[in-house]
Amino acid sequence: MTYILRYLPAPMLSLILLVTWLLMVRSTAFGQVLLGVVLAIGIPLLTRQFWLPFPRVKHPIKLLRFFLCVLGDIVVANLHVSLLILSPKREPHPGFVEYPLQVKDRLAITLLANTITMTPGTVSTNIRIDQTSLLIHVLDMEDEQQLIEEIHQRYERPLKEIFEC
Amino acid sequence: MTLNLIAEAAVSLLLILGGLFAFVGSLGMLQFKDFFMRLHSPTKGTTLGIGCVLIASMIYFSVTQREPHIQELLITLFLFITAPVTGHMLAKTGLHMHLRFITGTRGSLPELMDEDVGQSRFARPARPKPPGGLKTRREQLLKSRGR
Amino acid sequence: MLTVALWISLTFIVLALAMNVYRLVIGPDIPDRLLALDTMYVNAIALIVIAGLWFNTKTYFEAAMLIALLGFISTMAICRYLLRGDIIE
Numbered sequence: 001m002t003y004i005l006r007y008l009p010a011p012m013l014s015l016i017l018l019v020t021w022l023l024m025v026r027s028t029a030f031g032q033v034l035l036g037v038v039l040a041i042g043i044p045l046l047t048r049q050f051w052l053p054f055p056r057v058k059h060p061i062k063l064l065r066f067f068l069c070v071l072g073d074i075v076v077a078n079l080h081v082s083l084l085i086l087s088p089k090r091e092p093h094p095g096f097v098e099y100p101l102q103v104k105d106r107l108a109i110t111l112l113a114n115t116i117t118m119t120p121g122t123v124s125t126n127i128r129i130d131q132t133s134l135l136i137h138v139l140d141m142e143d144e145q146q147l148i149e150e151i152h153q154r155y156e157r158p159l160k161e162i163f164e165c
Numbered sequence: 166m167t168l169n170l171i172a173e174a175a176v177s178l179l180l181i182l183g184g185l186f187a188f189v190g191s192l193g194m195l196q197f198k199d200f201f202m203r204l205h206s207p208t209k210g211t212t213l214g215i216g217c218v219l220i221a222s223m224i225y226f227s228v229t230q231r232e233p234h235i236q237e238l239l240i241t242l243f244l245f246i247t248a249p250v251t252g253h254m255l256a257k258t259g260l261h262m263h264l265r266f267i268t269g270t271r272g273s274l275p276e277l278m279d280e281d282v283g284q285s286r287f288a289r290p291a292r293p294k295p296p297g298g299l300k301t302r303r304e305q306l307l308k309s310r311g312r
Numbered sequence: 313m314l315t316v317a318l319w320i321s322l323t324f325i326v327l328a329l330a331m332n333v334y335r336l337v338i339g340p341d342i343p344d345r346l347l348a349l350d351t352m353y354v355n356a357i358a359l360i361v362i363a364g365l366w367f368n369t370k371t372y373f374e375a376a377m378l379i380a381l382l383g384f385i386s387t388m389a390i391c392r393y394l395l396r397g398d399i400i401e
Contacts, residue, residue, distance in 0.1 A: 023236050085193040092202070094199075094201065114253075115249075117249035123201070124249075124256070125259075137201045139205045177316070184322070187328045214358065225365055237373070240373075243380055244357075250384075251387050255350070258346070264343060
């Protein structure tokens with residue numbers, strides 16, 4: 001087992017590389033599969049020292065549900081922004097909000113920041129160097145506390161459940 | 166026959182939706198009054214628009230060539246992963262360059278620390294002040310034009 | 313039906329590109345121009361994919377892929393240059 005882990009440090013990354021390669025060459029001929037396997041083993045070995053240790057995903061089903069929820073929210077976000085753009089009479093009230101982070105894991109923070117950018121009316125702008133808070137620009141802000149609470153309930157809690165406990 | 170018709174309708178709908186979202190995204194970029202508000206529409210609207218167009222292309226080629234054709238999924242995923250990163254970096258650049266935002270923006274704006282801009286493992290020499298000269302010259306120019 | 317949809321979509325995307333060019337020209341600050349360029353390459357991908365549908369060929373896939381990759385990397389490089397005054401250190 002350790003022997004396998006030594007030459008295959010990130011099995012998931014290798015699998016993704018292989019699938020990407022096969023999709024890019026648009027063929028499943030034997031030669032291409034062989035080349036893909038060589039790349040999938042070689043690239044993680046060569047870039048091993050760049051990678052931080054990946055956190056374990058505790059609940060894959062919750063992760064899937066989270067992605068579906070975010071996908072739905074992206075569509076809602078677009079309709080929301082489109083309405084704001086297409087009705088010039090309504091003046092939006094922009095604002096900056098400092099959001100206190102509770103997740104500690106780097107991958108979870110990255111996912112949270114990306115989710116915030118893709119979902120209704122918010123763009124993440126800056127992460128403090130000590131990873132304690134996230135600065136968010138809001139396109140149309142009504143109530144600061146309510147927004148923080150909503151982000152916490154909707155996105156941060158699932159991420160915390162997925163990665164930490 | 167009916168399958169082709171349904172597929173054609175879906176492809177047409179997705180194409181029109183995609184075009185519409187891309188259009189609205191660019192319109193928002195044209196219309197909003199400051200940089201941080203302009204940032205919102207391309208990161209959301211244009212990305213979803215291109216996603217719709219790519220999925221339309223995927224369905225079209227899968228139906229006409231009678232074999233699954235999922236290569237476009239690669240571009241779609243890539244765009245959906247990179248769009249928030251681009252938005253984040255652009256917003257950070259905007260904060261760093263002290264871009265003005267419209268009056269009425271709520272919330273206080275913290276000053277970016279030097280180490281907030283990027284983290285480096287090596288001590289680096291002190292950097293000259295960020296382009297202050299450029300900005301003042303621009304402001305003078307704007308003032309002389311009476312804006 | 314498909315031809316009409318292609319025309320409509322093409323019109324919208326060309327209009328979007330025109331607005332991006334306008335923002336690129338008037339954009340008051342450098343990040344505005346950068347944002348316009350970033351949006352332009354995403355719209356260019358849409359244009360290329362629609363051209364692929366129009367001529368019924370898959371050859372354009374690689375071009376779209378390359379534009380996506382290079383656009384992202386170049387935007388990141390310029391942002392980094394504006395932030396740090398340096399790209400690789």
